[in-house]
Amino acid sequence: MTDALGPTAVQLAGAHLLGELDLLVEQITAEVWRAVPAYSDIVMERSALEQHVRPNIQGTLEYMHSGRDIDDDDRRRLEVLGRSRALQGVPQAAMIQSFRIAERALVDAFCVFCIRSAFNSAEQRSGIQAISAIMDRVERTAFEAYLDTQRELELDRGASIAMLVTRLVDSSVGDQVDIDAQARLIGANPAMPYRSIALMVRRGDESAGAADPARDLTRLRRHIQARLREARVPSVIAGVRDNALILLVPVTDRDALAAIRRAVMPGQLRMDVVGGAGDVYPSLFEARDSCRQALAALEVAARRAASTRWSSSATWPST
Numbered sequence: 001m002t003d004a005l006g007p008t009a010v011q012l013a014g015a016h017l018l019g020e021l022d023l024l025v026e027q028i029t030a031e032v033w034r035a036v037p038a039y040s041d042i043v044m045e046r047s048a049l050e051q052h053v054r055p056n057i058q059g060t061l062e063y064m065h066s067g068r069d070i071d072d073d074d075r076r077r078l079e080v081l082g083r084s085r086a087l088q089g090v091p092q093a094a095m096i097q098s099f100r101i102a103e104r105a106l107v108d109a110f111c112v113f114c115i116r117s118a119f120n121s122a123e124q125r126s127g128i129q130a131i132s133a134i135m136d137r138v139e140r141t142a143f144e145a146y147l148d149t150q151r152e153l154e155l156d157r158g159a160s161i162a163m164l165v166t167r168l169v170d171s172s173v174g175d176q177v178d179i180d181a182q183a184r185l186i187g188a189n190p191a192m193p194y195r196s197i198a199l200m201v202r203r204g205d206e207s208a209g210a211a212d213p214a215r216d217l218t219r220l221r222r223h224i225q226a227r228l229r230e231a232r233v234p235s236v237i238a239g240v241r242d243n244a245l246i247l248l249v250p251v252t253d254r255d256a257l258a259a260i261r262r263a264v265m266p267g268q269l270r271m272d273v274v275g276g277a278g279d280v281y282p283s284l285f286e287a288r289d290s291c292r293q294a295l296a297a298l299e300v301a302a303r304r305a306a307s308t309r310w311s312s313s314a315t316w317p318s319t
Contacts, residue, residue, distance in 0.1 A: 010127035013113040014064030020109070021061065025054045028105045035101060038094035052081055053102070056138060060106060063134045075141055082145030086153065095146060096139075103135040160186050165239025165246050168288045169295075176285045183284055188237055193251040194287035196278040197260060198244045198294035199224075200302055201271045213243045216271060221245055224263045231259040237284075244298055246291055251280050274301040 017024060029050045033040055039049055059074055070078070085095055107128055114124040164182050171179055180190040201216035217240055224247070228236055236256050237248040249256050264273045276297025278290030 008127070009114055009117070009119040009123040010064050010110065010130045011067065012117070013110045013127065014061045014066075016113055017106075017109055018058070018061045018065065021054070021058055024105060024109060025050060025057055028057060028102050029053045031101050031105070032098045036094045036097050038090050039098075056081070057102065057106070060102075060131075060134055060138060064131065070137055070141060074138075078138060078141040079145035082142035082147075083149045085142075086146045086149035092146070095143065099135060099139045099142075103132065106131050106135070157186055161237055162239040164188075165237060165248070165291075166241055168248075168285070169241050169246070169291045171285070171288050179285050183237075186237075188235070188284065189250070190284040192284065193280055193282050194248045194284050194290065195251055195257075195280045196287055196290035196294040197247045197249060197275055198277075198291070198298040199247070199264065199273055199275045200244045200298055202274050202302060217243070217245050220271070220273065224260060227259050227263040228256065231256070236260070241291075242295060244295060246294065248284065248287060248291070274298065276301050 029046065032053070033046050033049060040046070055077060059070070059077075062068075063070070082095075110127055110131060111124060114127065119127075160182065164179065164186065167175065167182070168179055183190040199220060201213070201220055221238055221240075224245075225238065235250050239246050247260060249260065264275065276294045276299075278287070278293035278297070281287040281290050
């Protein structure tokens, strides 16, 4: 980055701002803490946030001063940062916003340095582009580790949810403590009232030979989960048992019931879906009886004529 006439504006600014590192770290930490609620709401003490801000800002200023790219040590540190944020449950938007705050602070400090040092607009523009490129590399490294960890957590969570549904259907009275604990681990409230809905893909005689129940249920589960995300409903517990998709729906969440019903209406899927619903029970553990009712009702619906889609121990819930 050094040209024939000497150090560039961004190199000189990097060296100068390293002398103001404490002030920059304090400024950026305070702004992230103020503007990004996730950090103060669910993550850490402000002093712990500062411990992550400092090496990132120091590293960026060193990149500016020396012109070097991030090395293996930097990459490991940024990967640890990204992974820790995913494990702490920091939202993606909060991660991105915190990097944008840091970039704006560095660009502002660089522009002030350029004005005081009488650098022209071309040098200032070139320096801003260099700072943005550095921050892009830093953010990309941390964010890739964040996304990898999120994917691992989602797979673990999906397996835990599926196991919870199976355990619930097969449970006996002595299993309540373990099942309630497992529900809390996936973010479910076991003390809420739940109703179970069981769904099955029904194929006509002409396609029965090519049927793949596991694949059909996977498609059905993904379709319903996509509709639930569109409705911003995160609270439904889903799992597979006896070639049926079992959904445990908090009774208080009317949007979830409506979204599920819309998702399986004719025309929404290239498959025929039948279902059964169980009664409402006052807690998740007691809703194991609702699951059994829903599965029994599903068997009835599956045997009926094609014009009949639903069977339940009660009527299909409208709310």
